[in-house]
Amino acid sequence: MPNDKDQPGTPPTARREFLKSAGLFTVTAAGLAGGLEALTRRPGAGSAEAQGTAFVRPARPLGPYDTKEAVTPWEQATTYNNFYEFGTDKGDPARMAASLKPRPWTVKIDGEVKKPQTVDIDTLQGWFPLEDRIYRMRCVEGWSMVMPWLGFPLASLIRRIEPTSKAKYVQFTALYDPKQFPGQRGNVLDWPYVEGLRLDEALHPLTLLAVGLDGRVLPNQNGAPLRLVVPWKYGFKNIKSIVKITLTEQQPKTTWALAAPDEYGFYANVNPAVPHPRWSQATERRIGELGRRATLPFNGYADQVAGLYKGMDLRKNF
């Protein structure tokens, strides 16, 4: 069957021209599309394989602080993380998590305490009965999750180490080790990551030191082996991979408050009435949902914690 291009009078070069043009068309289109994808596409989520199953979680009724809202699936809670020590992309922590070695691990406790000491993480978590707490978590960026933490109240630890009368604040310091934290090789933030709480905030029964998630050992990308959870504050207050807890007289100089003091305050209480300079904080997207929901004052914990800030202007002390 003769090709319909092969008509009498058409020079044979026309077909060759057509094929050449088609080839150039394909190469150019694919090249441009490939280039644009390389420039703009962000890597997909890292894999979140099961990370050990050391904890056996007893079935239990919901406690007084638990939310009844649906828990964020493990897959999303462990692949969508802000943990700049691993990298600034939310997929980086899950991808790079293997570089962190959470055992052996020691935590130094010092400052205005009567019993300063350095304690192994397993010893530390053995001191207290571990509790499940299903908390809302609200990121300053406008997304939220519901996290089934496993841990113990920070208050238990503080009472055990006996603060002196000078202690007014608690300062937390995360691990600094660029070998384990590739994100620390750049100067994105002033390492090590430091966070802090006022002593009354630290002693609040909602404030947790977490060592697990959903009945399992805390995955590296979620802040292993020890992280802070303060559910009425924005997520960045919840410092991960803690190596030092210091009780201080002065308000700690915390990492994000130093990096951008107009955007990230020391208190960082979830507050729909105080916008971030670049976006409103009135709404949030719960991970797994397409739409937005209203953000609650103190992330829904106002009944428990609003009293801590009586008389304070939370627009100034944001």
Place this chain on the structure above:
Amino acid sequence: MERPLSGTRPAPPRPRAAGRPLGWLVPAVTVGGLLPAVILIQDAVSGALGANPIQRATLQTGLLTLALLVLSLACTPLRLLTRWTWPARIRKSLGLLAFGYGVLHFLIYLFDHGFSLGVMVDDVVKRPFVTAGFTALLLMVPLALTSRKDSVKRLGFQRWTRLHQLVYVAVSLGVLHYYWGVKKDHTPPLIYAGIVIALFVVRWAAPRLRSGPRPARPAPGRPG
């Protein structure tokens, strides 16, 4: 500021359609530029956009807008440096693709906020980050509307050229929007800023070098 550029003049008549040199170029750029949108839709359907798909789609369409805008702005400097004529032929397609992704970026933003006009106005008025991005998109509207060849004739070449210089403002605001949108690592927006500044410098310097005492190179040969 800038003198009329030969690439924006109507193309000389071609001998015949089939043998038209580089006839495949504009369709290839159009298809290549639209493919990322197809891939984005496929990713959205298959769940490959991750835990926060709306945020990812917003970021990706924003980056595509900026990348294509910068590519369209690179055409003239590239032609000035190399004397190739083909960059001028794809400039309009790249610009329109950039505008298309900008509109998509804006629509995703609106969807994200429940198409609430109140939220949008509040954001545009109160937050410089949004003001910059919104203004950049608005500035691209008249450029897209006057992208047809007969618009050049109707407006007159000088006025059309002056109008289209708005793209310099739009791309600068786009980079600023990107810079302000990034929480901490400002390297990528600064790279875009560097490229845009370099392109401005070439635009400014190349014609001046050319009108200097010695011609940089012999006159360009006609394609074909």
